[in-house]
Amino acid sequence: MKYTSRHYANEILKDIHNKKLILCVRDKNIEFMKQYGLSKEVIDNYVYQLTPNYFSERIENEDKNIKAKYLYVFRPLISLVDEYGFYNKIKLYIKLCSYDGDRTLIVSFHEDDK
Numbered sequence: 874m875k876y877t878s879r880h881y882a883n884e885i886l887k888d889i890h891n892k893k894l895i896l897c898v899r900d901k902n903i904e905f906m907k908q909y910g911l912s913k914e915v916i917d918n919y920v921y922q923l924t925p926n927y928f929s930e931r932i933e934n935e936d937k938n939i940k941a942k943y944l945y946v947f948r949p950l951i952s953l954v955d956e957y958g959f960y961n962k963i964k965l966y967i968k969l970c971s972y973d974g975d976r977t978l979i980v981s982f983h984e985d986d987k
Contacts, residue, residue: 882927882945882947885970885977886923889923891975892977894979895976896913896916896979901983916979919951920979920982922949923947927947928947932946939978944969946966948965948966964984966986
């Protein structure tokens with residue numbers, strides 16, 4: 874059976890509203906949060922709003938600190954107000970993985986480098 878990107882997106886998004894979201898403490902995530910004044914709750918809301926339309930790719934995990942086989946990448950385009958009060962169209966880079974079945978780990982949440 875050949876899997877489609879919609880299938881892969883649904884693997885991670887299935888029941889995401891019933892799961893606890895955990896944000897990885899990484900420099901890039903923290904800097905992005907500060908730049909746009911984002912709280913963990915705001916980030917959670919963006920993740921809960923993800924749909925298969927924003928799905929980009931499923932990649933094999935190479936980070937030994939994360940105990941997941943696959944990481945799921947989403948790239949939604951959103952508007953945010955920066956620290957100077959300017960509106961910016963931002964393409965986000967959101968990388969997720971399942972964690973202990975009832976949790977989803979937000980590995981990355983920052984502006985896309987591509």
